[in-house]
Amino acid sequence: MYTHLEDYIYELYTSIGIKNPADLDKQIIAKKLGVDIIYEEDKLFRFDNEISLIRNTERQEWMDFGHEIGHYLRHCGCQLNMHPLFIDLQEWQANNFAYHFCVPTFMLDKLYNYKIYDIMQLFNVDYDFAYRRLEMYTNKMRTGGFFDEGYLTRA
Template identity: 45%
Template sequence: MTTPALLDFREIAEKLGIKVFYWPDTSQALFAENKPFIFLNETLSQQQQWQDFCHELAHVLLHTGDQFYMSPLFREYQEHKANNFMYHACIPTFMLDELQLNDSTPQTVMKLQELFNVEYEFALKRLTQYLNNHRLVPDWNSEKR
């Protein structure tokens, strides 16, 4: 997956051996007989399904246990990690690096929204994260160092 056009959750799920189902309830991930499943809300837009898939993928890859039986603080911690993962999986840093972004104008945000198939607010938040990080650590990934 080297370009935004290749970021397709169906292909990612297939390559990782994750079964994806659509249903009318809230998106969620679970394991049954040690096999991962992601259930996506069928009423969401394509952008929202992509975002939800990446959030649930974090649970599949990073977490164990049933949140129903966890302490609220640990559940909150897992959700925070899954949300952070979601932003980076939907709009990977190395792909943003290639775009050489310097601003967060509405035109730039809309460009990211279209390129990465995410909602406007999602693109804005990810771009803000990216720009804030790169202003604090300039040329982190460059070969000029």
Template identity: 45%
Template sequence: MKYQSTLLEDAIKKFYNQLNIHNPSQLDMREIAKSLNIPIHFLPIHSRTYNGEIIIDSRLPPEIQWEDFGHELCHILLQYGNQIININTLFLEYQEWKANNFALHFCVPTFMLQKYKISTINEGIYIIKNKFNVTDEIAKKRLNHYRNQLIQSNSKTTYWFYK
């Protein structure tokens, strides 16, 4: 089956290739932040970005810290400004949705996921959870995204939209 990657998947692959990261064992938030010159702090407060720095909640387990890192990194790399002051609620929700989607693909990059033979949903969740150090919830979401993109890539139906 062929797979048509999305622009986000392509951008994340390019990003990781530039950092010479090719395998899940190389996914280390401290090293990634260091290579990007982004300060990262582990404090007992909710994860967030502040003045171009990432704060990760030190009370969380490592897999949630990794997911939070992906989310907060999106805010630094792809979004700008204070998200609390003077921002439309719908736009704030949109930015949060984009950051969650980015984190999903950042934490479990497609080009790495494609290296694994996955036969069942349960097997896929197990592989993703253990190889990429994410929660069951994120593993399941990521597997669904991947499966849906695979189905879409192999769809024989062409949709035409007219005015």
């Protein structure tokens, strides 16, 4: 059973023809979503339909794009006047979004007998990102989700 975020990303990707790890290209995805990628010297941000990235390795740019597209698709408004705790929440949400966007669950489900280095190569992410994403995925598979752990009991 997928979470709301996993369902959202599955629907998003399938609606624009993204089905396999080889299809995960930030330029193609941005174009299909109507987003322009611009490059800045020292900051990442989103404004209207522009996402700013810092020139870096393809891996780092892909992971940064996942974070910023999370803001673009899921948040509105400007963080400049927000309470710091709300900014922290949005940053946590964008980070979580990036893990699922860059390494989608529906694509992980198709793999068998994979290792961290396989995830790094298939999804073009770095070691720490692949490690954390696999940790998230295996923990979910192992526990079966929040409701299966007895947190909700029937009277």
